[in-house]
Amino acid sequence: DGGITQSPKYLFRKEGQNVTLSCEQNLNHDAMYWYRQDPGQGLRLIYYSQIVNDFQKGDIAEGYSVSREKKESFPLTVTSAQKNPTAFYLCASSKGQGNHNEQFFGPGTRLTVL
């Protein structure tokens, strides 16, 4: 393991508050991703970034925002507009160029809205 770190491991938030989840990688990967994992629904893509200073919405981007100012970092902000934010959030990265690139996953952050 190692290479991709997410912090914190557990996060609690009051309704109406924004919260930012950290994701850092030292694999020199160009592409980074945020997924949400809910029981019975698998992983759903929130946002992804194929290169620094660029990112695209995934399938469930509403209520989330991201930035990609550095290659190593891809923080995810869960805003108060996200109607059901309690979930397990996974960050991933890949080389991002060419085909057949494996995605490597972080350990995840469990967010609970109180």
Added chain:
Amino acid sequence: AQRVTQPEKLLSVFKGAPVELKCNYSYSGSPELFWYVQYSRQRLQLLLRHISRESIKGFTADLNKGETSFHLKKPFAQEEDSAMYYCALRGGAQKLVFGQGTRLTINP
């Protein structure tokens, strides 16, 4: 539209028995298929991909374009195979589309 379906949320088999985790996909182009696994208290990790055509931990998966399937198989299940398994498809860019997952339990 890209879609991955894993029809079984839960699958339970006895140790030594064959196991097959089903995966069907929907994609109009030429897909790239993967199986990811998440063992208890561990990160999600790649198990195998159809491009490699290799056996990992005794598991194999064959891409059947006619049936749009990519089922994961192992002839003799072991207790350490108990985990959550996700089938995933990459159809364009670098995005992966995941199935809902199948929790495999191997009974002693």
